[in-house]
Amino acid sequence: MRLPKLPAIGIGAPRLTGANLRTPLRTLGPGSVSSLLKIALDVAxxxxxLITGVLLLLWVASIFIPLDNINVTVTDGDNGRQMPLTRPLLLFGVGAMTAYFGGFLMILRGLRKIFRTLTLGDPFQPDNVRRLRQIGLILAVVTGGVWLAQGLVAARLAPGVMEPQGISDLLTPVFSILVVFVLAEVFREGARLRRESELTI
Incomplete structure (x- = not known):
């Protein structure tokens, strides 16, 4: 005995094609990865x-606050040395931290402007070349300042407790600085090609 055939109800499984499986990940323009990174840079x-402002106020306040019978412990791992907190030492320490955070604040300021052009979908602008060069220069100054400050602390303030940074400790920062300057040249070449294409249209 054969069972009767049921009529088709017209519902079929959707066919998955390559176009359906691809989820485009935009890197430039509004709603792209660049715009998300721009928001993160704004928050940072x-x-x-705020941190730099607080440190600057603390540096100004350290000129006037009394420092009687206050000691600090300078340590590098297991070893430590206690020494009186003098006003020059306090001004040097707070000033160095303020300069450090201020340098990275200027770097973030340049990055925000660069990512603003990425969000607009127009990265190859001459201003971005200048911004990248400024970022590389600031990064070089901050790196050199940290290296000199740590060497000064190790030699003058805590001899035998802290070790100064060696040349090998500069390899990664110097490599990062060179990468930034190379990116600046890439953007400069992109801006030149864009200008030439605009002139030929």
Whole structure:
């Protein structure tokens, strides 16, 4: 005995094609990865500006606050050395931290402007070349300042407790600085090609 055939109800499984499986990940323009990174940079910039402002106020206050019978412990791992907190030492320490955070604040300021052009979908602008060069220069100054400050602390303030940074400790920062300057040249070449294409249209 054969069972009767049921009529088709017209519902079929959807066919998955390559176009359906691809989810485009935009890197430039509104709603892209660049716009998300721009938001993260904005938040980091505000936080770093607040930290730098607080440190600057603390540096000004350290000129007037009394420092009687206050000691600090300088340590590098297991070893430590206690020494009186003098006003020059306090001004040097707070000033160095303020300069450190201020340098990275300027770097974030340049990055925010660069990512703003990425969000607009127009990265190859001459201003971005200048911004990248400024970022590389600031990064070089901050790296050199940290290296000199740590060497000064190790030699003058805590001899035998802290070790100064060696040349090998500069390899990674120097490599990062060179990468930034190479990116600046890439952007400069992109801006030149864009200008030539605009002139030929």
């Amino acid at each position: 910039y505000v936080l770093l500006a």
